[in-house]
Structures are given as structure tokens and as C-alpha cells.
Amino acid sequence: MEQIKEGARLFKALSHPIRLCIVKGLIKEEGCNVSKIQYCLDIPQSTLSQHLIKLKDMGILKGERDGLNVNYYVINEEARRVIQTLFDY
Known part of the structure; x- marks a missing residue:
């Protein structure tokens, strides 16, 4: 049952189109910064930050500091x- 609950949490985190797009994009191009992700998605930085926080809190993403980025x-x-199954990678 615990595995089912964990799967449901993962699907819930990925169920938002923006979060799904973020994860899909980062699989294709690892190591993007906020500016590049924001440019690709054409969304406000504050909206992107909220989604990144949720994905980090769920243990899906990690951020690594590189200077100011x-x-x-x-x-x-x-x-x-x-993601690879959904988008047939």
C-alpha cells in the first residue's frame, strides 16, 4: 500500500501541465537555470518558482548553485x- 501511496504522490506532483513540462524539459536538457526554463515556458518567474519548489519538495528535482545561478x-x-514512458523517449 505504501508503494501505491508514493506512486499517487508522484502522479499528483506531475499532474500539473507546467510541472510536467518542467520535468520533461529537464530530462531532455539537464542543468537548466530559472531564466532558461522561464524563457522556454513563457511564464512569470514567480509562477515558475512555485512549481520548482513543489517539485523539489517532492524529491523530483534538485537545484545546484553555480555562481549566481x-x-x-x-x-x-x-x-x-x-515521463519517458508518456513521451516515448
Whole structure:
């Protein structure tokens, strides 16, 4: 049952189109910063930050500081497999 609950949490985190797009994009191009993600999605920085926080809190992404920038990476292998299955990578 715990595995089912964890799967449901993962699907809930990925169920928003913006979060799904963020994770999909980071699988294709690891290490993007907020500016690049924001440019690609054409959304306000505050909206993007809220989604990044949710994905980090769920253990799907991590951010690594590089000077003034923070680069984001997908660290959850289950999320990676879901996206790859959905989009036939």
C-alpha cells in the first residue's frame, strides 16, 4: 500500500501541465537555470518558482548553485521513467 501511496504522490506532483513540462524539459536538457526554463515556458518567474519548489519538495528535482545561478536536475528515477514512458523517449 505504501508503494501505491508514493506512486499517487508522484502522479499528483506531475499532474500539473507546467510541472510536467518542467520535468520533461529537464530530462531532455539537464542543468537548466530559472531564466532558461522561464524563457522556454513563457511564464512569470514567480509562477515558475512555485512549481520548482513543489517539485523539489517532492524529491523530483534538485537545484545546484553555480555562481549566481541555480541549475536544476531531475533526481527521481520514477519520475524520469514516467515521463519517458508518456513521451516515448
